[in-house]
Amino acid sequence: MTGQTTTVAPRETISPFAKVRDIVLSSPIVMVATALLAIIVLAAIFAPWIVPHDPVRLTPSVRLKPPNEEYWLGTDAFGRDLFSRIITGGRISLVIGVGAAIAAVAAGLLLGLLAGYIRWMDALLMRMVDGLMAIPNVLLAIAIVSLWGASLWTVLFAITIPEVPRVVRLVRSVVLSAREEPYVEAAIAAGSSTWLIMRRHLVPNTVAPLIIQGTYICASAILTEAILSFLGAGINPETPSWGNIMAEGRIYFQINPGIVLWPGLVVSVAILSINLLGDAVRDALDPRMAQRGIDR
Amino acid sequence: MSDRVLDISNLRIALNGNEDSQVVKGLNLKIEPGQTMCLVGESGSGKSLTALATMGLLPKVLSPIAGSIVLKGEDMLTATPARMRTLRATAMSMIFQEPMTALNPVARVGQQIEEVLEFHSDLSQSERRRRVLEMMEAVHLPDIEKLYKSYPHQLSGGQRQRIMIAMALIMRPQLLIADEPTTALDVTTQAQILKLIRELREEQGTAVLFITHDMGVVSEIADDVTVLKLGEVMETQSVDNLLRHPQTDYTRDLLRSVPSQVPRPARSVATDEIVLDTDKLCKTYGGGGLFFRAREVMAAQDVSLSLLKGRTLGIVGESGSGKSTVARCIMRLIDPTSGSIKVGGKDIATLSQKDLKPQRKNIQIVFQDPMRSLNPRIEVGESIIEGPLNFGVPRNKAMTRARELLELVGLPASAVDRFPHQFSGGQRQRIAIARALAMDPDVLVADEAVSALDVSVQAQVLDLLAELQARFGLGILFITHDLGVAAQICDDVVVMQYGRVVEYGPAGQVLGAPQQDYTKALIAAAPGRHWDFANFRPFAEAP
Numbered sequence: 154m155t156g157q158t159t160t161v162a163p164r165e166t167i168s169p170f171a172k173v174r175d176i177v178l179s180s181p182i183v184m185v186a187t188a189l190l191a192i193i194v195l196a197a198i199f200a201p202w203i204v205p206h207d208p209v210r211l212t213p214s215v216r217l218k219p220p221n222e223e224y225w226l227g228t229d230a231f232g233r234d235l236f237s238r239i240i241t242g243g244r245i246s247l248v249i250g251v252g253a254a255i256a257a258v259a260a261g262l263l264l265g266l267l268a269g270y271i272r273w274m275d276a277l278l279m280r281m282v283d284g285l286m287a288i289p290n291v292l293l294a295i296a297i298v299s300l301w302g303a304s305l306w307t308v309l310f311a312i313t314i315p316e317v318p319r320v321v322r323l324v325r326s327v328v329l330s331a332r333e334e335p336y337v338e339a340a341i342a343a344g345s346s347t348w349l350i351m352r353r354h355l356v357p358n359t360v361a362p363l364i365i366q367g368t369y370i371c372a373s374a375i376l377t378e379a380i381l382s383f384l385g386a387g388i389n390p391e392t393p394s395w396g397n398i399m400a401e402g403r404i405y406f407q408i409n410p411g412i413v414l415w416p417g418l419v420v421s422v423a424i425l426s427i428n429l430l431g432d433a434v435r436d437a438l439d440p441r442m443a444q445r446g447i448d449r
Numbered sequence: 450m451s452d453r454v455l456d457i458s459n460l461r462i463a464l465n466g467n468e469d470s471q472v473v474k475g476l477n478l479k480i481e482p483g484q485t486m487c488l489v490g491e492s493g494s495g496k497s498l499t500a501l502a503t504m505g506l507l508p509k510v511l512s513p514i515a516g517s518i519v520l521k522g523e524d525m526l527t528a529t530p531a532r533m534r535t536l537r538a539t540a541m542s543m544i545f546q547e548p549m550t551a552l553n554p555v556a557r558v559g560q561q562i563e564e565v566l567e568f569h570s571d572l573s574q575s576e577r578r579r580r581v582l583e584m585m586e587a588v589h590l591p592d593i594e595k596l597y598k599s600y601p602h603q604l605s606g607g608q609r610q611r612i613m614i615a616m617a618l619i620m621r622p623q624l625l626i627a628d629e630p631t632t633a634l635d636v637t638t639q640a641q642i643l644k645l646i647r648e649l650r651e652e653q654g655t656a657v658l659f660i661t662h663d664m665g666v667v668s669e670i671a672d673d674v675t676v677l678k679l680g681e682v683m684e685t686q687s688v689d690n691l692l693r694h695p696q697t698d699y700t701r702d703l704l705r706s707v708p709s710q711v712p713r714p715a716r717s718v719a720t721d722e723i724v725l726d727t728d729k730l731c732k733t734y735g736g737g738g739l740f741f742r743a744r745e746v747m748a749a750q751d752v753s754l755s756l757l758k759g760r761t762l763g764i765v766g767e768s769g770s771g772k773s774t775v776a777r778c779i780m781r782l783i784d785p786t787s788g789s790i791k792v793g794g795k796d797i798a799t800l801s802q803k804d805l806k807p808q809r810k811n812i813q814i815v816f817q818d819p820m821r822s823l824n825p826r827i828e829v830g831e832s833i834i835e836g837p838l839n840f841g842v843p844r845n846k847a848m849t850r851a852r853e854l855l856e857l858v859g860l861p862a863s864a865v866d867r868f869p870h871q872f873s874g875g876q877r878q879r880i881a882i883a884r885a886l887a888m889d890p891d892v893l894v895a896d897e898a899v900s901a902l903d904v905s906v907q908a909q910v911l912d913l914l915a916e917l918q919a920r921f922g923l924g925i926l927f928i929t930h931d932l933g934v935a936a937q938i939c940d941d942v943v944v945m946q947y948g949r950v951v952e953y954g955p956a957g958q959v960l961g962a963p964q965q966d967y968t969k970a971l972i973a974a975a976p977g978r979h980w981d982f983a984n985f986r987p988f989a990e991a992p
Contacts, residue, residue, distance in 0.1 A: 335816035336824040336832070338782050339881070343836030343888065344809035353835075357826045 190426035197243030206234035245394035253374035261320020269328025290315035368431035460516035490677035491903035541624040542617035548609035559597030607638035635767035640974040665977025708933035724924040730788035763939030771948035813885035817897035819877035830865025875906035
């Protein structure tokens, strides 16, 4: 009909594979972060096959050795090989970090959506969340662990629960502002169900902040696990995790600082890489950001 | 001429200093003392950038690459940042569109004005206070001693803009730059602010660079007008000449798009089928509360209106008049407190969400803000078919229909798999209309649907609505603050104030021969009401 204003920007078609490739290649920093994270994760997965020494075998004759040809990063107070322990420790730490992030985000997302969108649930849920927030994280975690005894699952649960309130508040605030958007009201007017509106119009708005929050929780969970180990409320100290290696090494810091520094370095690199990748994924998920990327 | 206040010559502003991406292309502009120069253009014309360049406030990515901006013999483009800071209060100053965001919300307004004196003069504290009160008096603020100690949120929009003007003029600058200063205000307030700017210009001899997109405002305030299009000057003329004898096609088109204040001829009523009918519709906010009874606000009171098939009913009023509340109640986006809403004969006012759902398809809405009315994360086609899918239409069929509808609203069918950010504001509004039509509604509610659009785009969207109405027999409930737009497309008009219907009747009668004082005041305040822009002459000279 009226033949005016029909020039429209061309469409970009991107396959999922190309999308991942674009994210990874979006900047040299992201490439390096991806590579480092990949090395750490692969090393953790294949730890039993690649460690030069048994990470739990005690060899009192070589206690607290500095790095040498046989023990690349030296040994700890019981003569265990530090390099092997760090590689193996990644298994527990990464499972706890990633597991806590996923579990806390999932629970927080669900509760946040309910609190933000369904009016009568708001006051109820938020008061419970406030109550939970009033208890210090570590104290709450210790209480949970001592209630059910230390195992990977209880530690994971104990670390996840204190992180949930923050996610709930974040999601709720995003939902409260998003629900006022005209496109949400248009969806209501189109007869869409509450479930559909949440899934299509509200959840996507929470993805970007949740990725950031998730990477933060991942980092914080790895550290909380270390604290729990240090206080003796963590996983069996024989099983190495980055946290308990550092916790045990603390007292020998003056003799062999590497026991704290090396796992600390690995934790920092892993967390930094996760954060950088999180940023890159967030940018790529937003079509408006993607458009700007093309213009750049 | 040496007493010229502002002399911009061959100004070029480019993105990232890149010759090929110029946003202002060789602009020339001269302003004499006491002169009001209007800079007119649609969005993207570079009018605000010119003002910001003059103030030295351009965003970092934009930079002037050629030309000069000479204020009282001094080149702004070569002045040091420190010098610019001094000049910004003493030689030139600026007022902005949104007076709420331009004022600091946590400082008293009197102190905010006084701060300017503190930085740029050696006056004693008591002297400063006296000057501030004097200035507040000059901008006709009531009860100045009390207002001096008020915070911005305690003031009305018009009062806040007066504070901004007082702040801008307290150092008696030679040049006042006003960037759309009345766009966010109601028409009656707008008329007062325009009057104030005229008055202060005469008293203080300030030159004014007035930026606007509204030809009505231009006809009220300008001495001379410069028309901009995509960074280029189309023409510069005295206001009378420009409105009577525009030199370029662009200006002519611009003037032709301005909706006239004179109601269109009445259309004959072809049907008596009522598609929408409200009876004593009320919406009260507040009340209740656990311990204290919160103050009640009657956002809508006893609103009764009815809309016939194929007709357009306008609701006009200023902000806070309750017109949007009525629209949202009718859409059941909010629940009315009492009264009935009949859509196609069925009362939907008290239906539960479950019973309401089947009724939803009969009534659809188009919102004001084209940037926010489509979900930015999903393709346009998906947005359009969401409604039909909810009502069990098979996906293929719904998508085919979406393509047809996009072509119907003047977009290519291939637009279905693009994202909203790839479209302009006007195009998005067309998509929003297509989405509403996908439900085959009997009633379309347009809540300020053209208010955010440029005037030429606005005219196209209004034409589109008229065409679709004729084709589908839609009843349109058109909510607007713009009497010109209402006059152009409405058959009947409801005038609202403070939540009540003030006047209701055929458009020709309500807008042509209003009975109520409030309606008369609204019409008298509408800028440019004496001009028949489309025919390039004042109404008084019409043959």
